Amino acid sequence: xxxxxxxxxxxxxxxxxxxxxxxxxxxxxxxxxxxxxxxxxxxxxxxxxxxxxxxxxxxxxxxxxxxxxxxxxxxxxxxxxxxxxxxxxxxxxxxxxxxxxxxxxxxxxxxxxxxxxxxxxxxxxxxxxxxxxxxxxxxxxxxxxxxxxxxxxxxxxxxxxxxxxxxxxxxxxxxxxxxxxxxxxxxxxxxxxxxxxx
Numbered sequence: 001x002x003x004x005x006x007x008x009x010x011x012x013x014x015x016x017x018x019x020x021x022x023x024x025x026x027x028x029x030x031x032x033x034x035x036x037x038x039x040x041x042x043x044x045x046x047x048x049x050x051x052x053x054x055x056x057x058x059x060x061x062x063x064x065x066x067x068x069x070x071x072x073x074x075x076x077x078x079x080x081x082x083x084x085x086x087x088x089x090x091x092x093x094x095x096x097x098x099x100x101x102x103x104x105x106x107x108x109x110x111x112x113x114x115x116x117x118x119x120x121x122x123x124x125x126x127x128x129x130x131x132x133x134x135x136x137x138x139x140x141x142x143x144x145x146x147x148x149x150x151x152x153x154x155x156x157x158x159x160x161x162x163x164x165x166x167x168x169x170x171x172x173x174x175x176x177x178x179x180x181x182x183x184x185x186x187x188x189x190x191x192x193x194x195x196x197x198x
Contacts, residue, residue, distance in 0.1 A: 001098055001101070001102050001106070001107060001108075001109065002107060002108045002109070002126050002194070002197045003098065003108075003109050003110075003111055003124075003125055003126060004108070004109070004110050004111070004125055004126055004127045004128065004129065004171075004194050004197075005110075005111055005113060005116045005121065005122050005125035005127070005128040005129070006018060006021070006028070006110050006111065006112045006113070006116075006128075006129050006131070007112075007113055007114060007115075007116035007117060007122070007128065007129075007130055007131070007166060008114075008130060008131030008132070008163070008166075008176075009131075009138060009157075009160050009161075009162075009163045009166065010138070010142055010156055010157065010160060011133075011138050011139075011141040011142035011145055011146075012131045012132065012133050012138055012163060012176060013131055013133065013141075013176035013183070014112065014114070014131045016176065016180065016183065017129070017131045017174055017176065017183065017187055018030065018110075018112050020183070020184055020187040021110055021187060021191060024187070024188060024191045026108070026109075026110050026191055026194075027101055027106050027108075027109045027110070028109070028110045028111075028112050029094060029097055029098070029109060029110070029111050029112065030112045031090060031094075031111065031112060031113040031114065032112075032114065034090045034093050034094055034097070035086060035090050037093060038086060038089035038090055038093055039063045039086070039089075040062075041060075041061040041062055042061075043089075044089070045085060045086060045089040046063060048085045049063065049068070049082070049085055049086075052081055052082075052085065053068060053071050053078075053082070055067060056068040056071065068082070087119075094111065108194055108195055108197070110129075110194070111125070116128065117161060117165075117166050117169050118161055122169050126197055127171035127172065127193070127194060127197065128169060128170050128171050128172070129170065129171065129172045129173075129174055129190050130163070130166045130167050130169070130170035130172070130173050130174070131174045131176050132163050132164075132166070132167050132170075132173050132174065132175055132176065132177075133163065133175070133176050133177040134177055135157070135162065135163065135164070137177045138157065138163065139153050139154070139157060142156060142157070172189075172190045172193065174186045174187060174190060
């Protein structure tokens with residue numbers, strides 16, 4: 001099984017690229033989706049979060065993300081405690097999904113992870129595609145998308161590894177600063193390059 005990483009930054013257009021890859025027939029596993037699945041009601045992940053952070057599971061048995069966010073937002077220690085619960089669960093589910101794809105005869109998969117490079121996971125991939133836009137474009141799109149002021153957008157961008165730094169770890173850079181029509185041929189070329197592995 002050949003596994004490739006896909007990453008980007010806030011408002012860089014990673015979900016657009018992910019959709020294009022799926023349209024081309026790529027099997028894309030999305031870390032954000034897996035992270036939601038491992039804390040569904042009845043999962044060991046949710047039970048462990050409930051034990052560690054009392055009061056964050058609502059009466060409906062679901063995780064109250066707002067309450068959990070308030071717990072971990074300002075406290076790196078609490079955030080680390082949450083990651084120590086969630087990350088191994090996500091990893092186990094990822095491996096399970098990969099095995100299922102392999103059983104289907106799939107030979108190439110893409111793992112879409114926002115923090116691929118920050119967590120060092122890119123080193124385990126056979127190649128990494130980074131969705132890149134210039135910072136001023138990223139900022140303008142973020143302001144437009146989320147209705148943020150320039151300062152708010154700067155704060156969000158400042159909390160992330162800059163795309164220019166991520167680009168240094170890329171096997172392929174997908175420049176998404178233009179129209180979708182300009183992005184699609186790049187995505188097609190990257191998918192062909194991925195398929196050429198193995």
